[in-house]
Amino acid sequence: MNLPEDTIAAVSTPPGEGGIGIVRLSGRESFCIVRGIFTPAGGMPNQSAGPRTIIHGFITDPATTEKIDEVLVSFMKAPRTYTREDVVEINCHGGMVPLRRVLGLTLNEGARLAEPGEFTRRAFLNGRIDLAQAEAVIDVIRAGTEQSERMALRQLEGGLSEEIKDIREGIAGLCALVEAYLDFPEDDVEPPEMDRMTAAMEDAASRLKVLCRSFDEGRLYREGAAMAIVGKPNVGKSSLLNALVRKDRAIITDLPGTTRDIIEEALNIGGLPVRVMDTAGIREAHDLAEAEGIKRSLGAIAGADIVLAVFDAGRPLDQADRLIIEKVGNKKTISVINKCDIMDAGFDCDDPELNGRSCVRISAKKGEGLEVLREKIFAELISGSSGAGAESTAGLLITNIRHKRLLDKALESLGQARATLENSDRLEVTALFLREALDALGEIVGVVTTDDILDRIFAGFCIGK
Numbered sequence: 283m284n285l286p287e288d289t290i291a292a293v294s295t296p297p298g299e300g301g302i303g304i305v306r307l308s309g310r311e312s313f314c315i316v317r318g319i320f321t322p323a324g325g326m327p328n329q330s331a332g333p334r335t336i337i338h339g340f341i342t343d344p345a346t347t348e349k350i351d352e353v354l355v356s357f358m359k360a361p362r363t364y365t366r367e368d369v370v371e372i373n374c375h376g377g378m379v380p381l382r383r384v385l386g387l388t389l390n391e392g393a394r395l396a397e398p399g400e401f402t403r404r405a406f407l408n409g410r411i412d413l414a415q416a417e418a419v420i421d422v423i424r425a426g427t428e429q430s431e432r433m434a435l436r437q438l439e440g441g442l443s444e445e446i447k448d449i450r451e452g453i454a455g456l457c458a459l460v461e462a463y464l465d466f467p468e469d470d471v472e473p474p475e476m477d478r479m480t481a482a483m484e485d486a487a488s489r490l491k492v493l494c495r496s497f498d499e500g501r502l503y504r505e506g507a508a509m510a511i512v513g514k515p516n517v518g519k520s521s522l523l524n525a526l527v528r529k530d531r532a533i534i535t536d537l538p539g540t541t542r543d544i545i546e547e548a549l550n551i552g553g554l555p556v557r558v559m560d561t562a563g564i565r566e567a568h569d570l571a572e573a574e575g576i577k578r579s580l581g582a583i584a585g586a587d588i589v590l591a592v593f594d595a596g597r598p599l600d601q602a603d604r605l606i607i608e609k610v611g612n613k614k615t616i617s618v619i620n621k622c623d624i625m626d627a628g629f630d631c632d633d634p635e636l637n638g639r640s641c642v643r644i645s646a647k648k649g650e651g652l653e654v655l656r657e658k659i660f661a662e663l664i665s666g667s668s669g670a671g672a673e674s675t676a677g678l679l680i681t682n683i684r685h686k687r688l689l690d691k692a693l694e695s696l697g698q699a700r701a702t703l704e705n706s707d708r709l710e711v712t713a714l715f716l717r718e719a720l721d722a723l724g725e726i727v728g729v730v731t732t733d734d735i736l737d738r739i740f741a742g743f744c745i746g747k
């Protein structure tokens with residue numbers, strides 16, 4: 283991997299109208315490029331100005347001397363900058379036209395338009411942050427809840443990296459022992475003590491397992507959980523969505539079959555970002571649009587992390603309800619008994635068909651039982667991974683599938699290393715597996731990486747970050 287040579291520029295603020303908008307440059311020419319298009323209001327400060335200065339003035343088109351925008355320019359000298367290169371940020375007025383024109387001028391003066399995530403990529407390539415930290419940058423930006431943001435920030439600060447580095451050092455120590463013995467068998471190098479080796483491998487493996495186990499939970503904080511509300515028509519699915527999001531989002535009527543498109547809203551449940559989807563009631567469709575709606579409902583069940591199966595307590599369970607139970611299958615599901623305010627004498631809350639799973643009684647209309655429902659949703663989503671956060675080092679969670687795969691790979695290699703240890707005349711194979719484990723862990727923090735891996739990671743970033 284080559285270190286970056288050229289100077290990049292991009293608009294770092296989102297498109298649209300805002301109080302300010304920022305054009306950012308990074309690279310060796312960035313000061314020079316901006317000086318070529320910038321007229322300070324009070325004259326350029328002298329060279330002895332500190333490593334970071336903010337200057338008020340105008341961006342001017344050098345070809346026409348036309349003023350383009352009134353700006354504040356931050357000059358930040360390498361290496362203590364976001365990318366470790368010279369960085370300039372031009373605070374323009376936050377509109378599409380000034381930003382586009384100012385960016386255009388920087389390009390005319392020799393900057394190149396930055397790729398998505400290229401500033402952060404440079405921060406990584408120049409060694410300011412490692413790869414897991416770089417990945418956390420976009421997680422902080424995209425965090426759906428405070429809790430998710432807190433986790434991303436811990437990763438950005440190097441929480442995960444330290445744990446990985448520590449485990450890696452343990453394995454590297456083992457590897458060095460084995461390799462020293464293999465390299466100088468005739469010298470006085472003692473054969474590695476098997477008990478100590480085994481213990482060290484098991485220690486590393488157990489720490490990796492703790493991290494792996496945290497993924498089910500961590501993934502939910504990073505990606506959010508998908509939750510589908512399903513049920514036969516008119517049981518109060520849309521009412522439940524509205525009650526959960528506390529606004530009139532979905533249309534509610536007494537006419538069965540009102541909801542056709544899937545309506546999606548973002549929720550925060552105990553700090554977990556949850557995408558809740560209201561779906562079309564599942565029944566024999568009466569027309570084509572409804573049939574398509576029902577097809578999408580079934581798709582939503584398939585894609586959901588959790589399903590709320592809603593039943594109407596105002597009427598006894600019927601065939602249509604049983605169809606829902608059947609369609610939900612063995613998905614993680616909560617049976618929601620709605621309309622408890624008008625509970626029918628014939629409705630049996632203890633019906634074994636309902637109680638195979640956790641059950642909550644609510645009234646979406648009156649807003650009753652929703653707190654209990656939220657708690658149940660949280661508990662169900664976290665169950666199976668329960669306590670993983672508490673178990674791992676100070677609540678460190680794996681949130682990223684790339685990390686999870688590499689941890690799995692490291693664990694597998696470590697297991698193979700451990701297995702070959704039984705047969706000490708094959709120590710070179712042990713060393714090989716240990717190296718594999720080291721590489722997998724190295725790939726998480728970017729000690730081992732390729733342009734290809736970096737391209738894939740940073741392609742998911744925004745331009746200007």
Ligand SMILES: Nc1nc2c(ncn2[C@@H]2O[C@H](COP(=O)(O)OP(=O)(O)O)[C@@H](O)[C@H]2O)c(=O)[nH]1
Pocket residue numbers: 513514515516517518519520521522533534535536538539540541563620621622623624644645646647648
């Ligand atoms: N009494 C009562 N009526 C409700 C409750 N929830 C929904 N409804 C009524 O049931 C009808 C259908 O509601 P809606 O949310 O559109 O059901 P959906 O077809 O499942 O989306 C509407 O008339 C709602 O006002 C409830 O908790 N209690």
Ligand SMILES: [Mg+2]
Pocket residue numbers: 519520521532533540541560561563
């Ligand atoms: Mg509806």
